[in-house]
Amino acid sequence: MIGHRNLAPRRVRALAAAAFSLGLAGSLAAPAHADGTIRMWTFLNPDGTSGREQALKQMIGAFEASHPGVAVQVEQQVWDQMTPKFLAAHASGSAPDVIWVHSEMLGGVLDAGALGPIAALAAADADLANSLYASATVDGAQYGVGHSYTIMGIHARADWLKEAGIAPDSIKTWADLEDAAARLTVRNGDTVERWGFCQHFGMAKVDPGILLASMLAGETPAFAPDGTATWATPEAVAGLERSVKLIRDGVSPPDAANWNNDDMYDQFAAGRCAMATGTAVRVPKMQEAVGAENVAFLPYPSDDPSRPSPQVMNAWIVGVWSGSEVADLAGEFVAALSSPESDRLWVTVGGAVPVRGSTAGAVGDFFDDPANQYLRSAMEYIRSGGWVAPIGADVGGYRDDMNRAVQSVLINGTDPGAALEEAEAAYNARHGYAR
């Protein structure tokens, strides 16, 4: 006889679990959209511990205090999925009222009609105006305002520069950079303990450094207004050769052919690099790892000591969903996030680059503190050299194409001009641009 065992409890447990989850559904379902609730998607968490998150929490508190009956509900998202998810939510009619859109995807978002005009922001506001602000202006109406501005530049170890007697703002030409990199490299027998200048060429959206800077400083625009690429210019070839020469001279790591952005920052944090390609917004993390006063932010030099080479700048464009039921209120909130008072909070508490031109003067000697000087450098570089791809053009994937050119020269020994032509052709073909 087969022994009986009472297994009913397991089934009961399963049913209980199902009932529990349904009960959970009732209690935890998204709250009904009450009047005066503004839903916002961002990568910040107002209950978080970072400076920027604390700044946001203060701004939300101030807004709710001045608008009784209004609640701001923040739903933190994963930053690299947020924009595609927003487009999907727009398509299903369930998007949040306020959204942070990455400036490089703004064109697609505007095309999809997902953002609505913000009455509380003026397109002609001189304090806020710059090329990114202009990219969110459509037919005289303002569809968003940039936050968390950043620009690609050079992270440098201020302490080691000082040791070597190099003033950070003395690096104005390519020759200055090469010279500094050579002097800052530290060798121990056969191994290099500290690289003078670290650059990386991975193919996961890695920002091209010297190559792109050289290209943008050249006479021919790298991208036509419709996005067609022209990369095989003499300046670009010189830039590529410059990049490779640093590696061949033993001043830049050859392994970095495969580093992505995070790897590069790890190397800098580990003290392997005296200087490295880096974006301004990541300086605070580097300060945590190597010391708050030891990180300087430098613009890319050029052949002309009076002007830096242009570099990519981007930001998060904060906008209002076109289908929002509380569009006016949401617009006011976006304007409040960008007010002069809020901007001061973003800068002093959050360590962000100012959004408004007037803020720099208003925060007094905040930028004089060595730990904050990078913000001033970043701000000035954005003004003098901030480059944005032609508005509305689809330039997706250009970074990977450019880095493939560099990898090709490094690994296969391809001729730089040919490599750039190949990259340009691949990019144009993929986008269907004729050349």
Add this chain to the structure above:
Amino acid sequence: MRQGTGSGSLTGLLFVLPAILLLVILLYGPAAMSIFNSLHTLKGVTPDRFVGLDNYARLLANPTLPSVVWTTTVFVILATVLTVALATLIALAADSLPATPARIAQIGIILPWAISAVVGALLFRWFYISDLGLFRHALAALGFGNVDPLMNPTTAMAALVASAAWKKLGFAVILILAGLKAIPRDLYEAAHVDGASGFQVFRLVTLPMLAGPLLICTVVLAIADLNSVELPLVVTGGGPLGSTTTVALAIYSMAFSQYDIQGALTLAVLTFLINIVLVAVYVRIVRRRRA
């Protein structure tokens, strides 16, 4: 599949109904929607204009596609074979140990599988591949020189395969161990009574009884490797020069690096359809074996 014990077609359908409903509604529904979307152009993420198979034609004309397919094939085969082979050895070894050491060994083996995918990949890269990691430092100290595995397509693929085995070993060991534990002991006793040597026991008793779990393991691992994004993305970045870019990574890059959501969707649907074909082939083979 064996003959049912008595009729009961209705009972049978009722038994599978809840499962099938869930699968159809939650898995096949979005898949059908994706296929529909792939036959249109996209505005944002919404289907706009019907274009038939145009998107597929564009995809198949993409010059990087053949190399991506080849890379994926190589990766999946190498990773699956390595993982299953190692897992079988480990399961056999763990099976021969007394309970407590076996438990401890198993926990040690499953930890990489238990940790979240991205963190695991990051740790593998940091520890084994980066020159900031202990492995290369130790190798250099022992006099093997400091070579970056990612500078060379072959070693980069080897590193990727190793990472896949590392991450999935736990799953495979558990599956094969479950299969081992289900082999009735009296079969072993009978074999010993007949005077079979250790190796003969393995070949004539263990292996045939393990055929089922081994097959499940191989198929599931192959499919998992085929679809794994975080390993090629984090461990090798798809390089050098795209030599470790698998289909899954290509889909991710298209969506998040090139902002080509349409292309990514089309490739994803194509991959899924190929997967289905492979599954159908597997089912055919099994049905013929059972018949």
Add this chain to the structure above:
Amino acid sequence: MSMAGGTSRRWVQGLVFLFLGVMLVLNLGPIVWGLASSFTPTLDIVSYPPRLVPSALTLEHYETAFNNGFLRPLRTSVVYAGVTVAVALLLGSLGAYALDRIAFRGRGLVMFLVLSGIPLASGAAALIVPTYVYMTWLHLNNTAVVLPLVYIAYNLPIVIWILRGAIGGLPAELDESAMVDGAGRLRILFQILLPICKPAIGAAALFAFVGAWNEFVAGSVLVDSPGLRPIQVAIYQNIGFFGRDWGPLLASASLAILPVVLAFLVFGRLLISGLSSGSVKG
């Protein structure tokens, strides 16, 4: 009579230990490294040359992880995973039994649907945007049930497949003798067949648990409210726009392994119990 001498056996035993030892070291290297780094101050986590022993120990990263909100997603994921295991096992056993023991019309198609679910579940991340639109259309987005339902669907195929394999290994005589005693199908399944399939159930339960626990993409896309977020999303937020926070990242990831180890201790017990002979007779 065993011909193998005592020395030969000990030699083999030694080899087994050596092999397992090497495997464990290779396997655990990165994990131990991560664990040690989670207790290292930020200034020293990434350093060159790499340090075997951390220079100082700190709990700051664990504090940060908690302050950033770790307990809530942890609790949520426990619920999600628990529900997934229970329901997947229940529906999976029913399905597996029918697929193996009952000749019903459309059985082949059902089996094909189940098997094809594996690549669908495995590659679901690539289709997440259509899935999002689809879930919104079903009004399931951002509800407490969407993730458990999705996780059950993702893991049902393998659960069914494993259980069907296990049931398939049991002879039909078991069913027949029970039927002679007047037992119905459900009784046969739950009281006779499944108890003998403990290893398979243990494996299936563990896979369903880990499948639900480690899932990231659906968890970040299909829900928005902080109260519904699973643990992986909380961990992933440490790889933010402003940089990779190794300390809190490793701290939260280390904490997140603990429930999986616990699940292994619970379900793994089923794995250890071998099949005793004698159940087939009589």
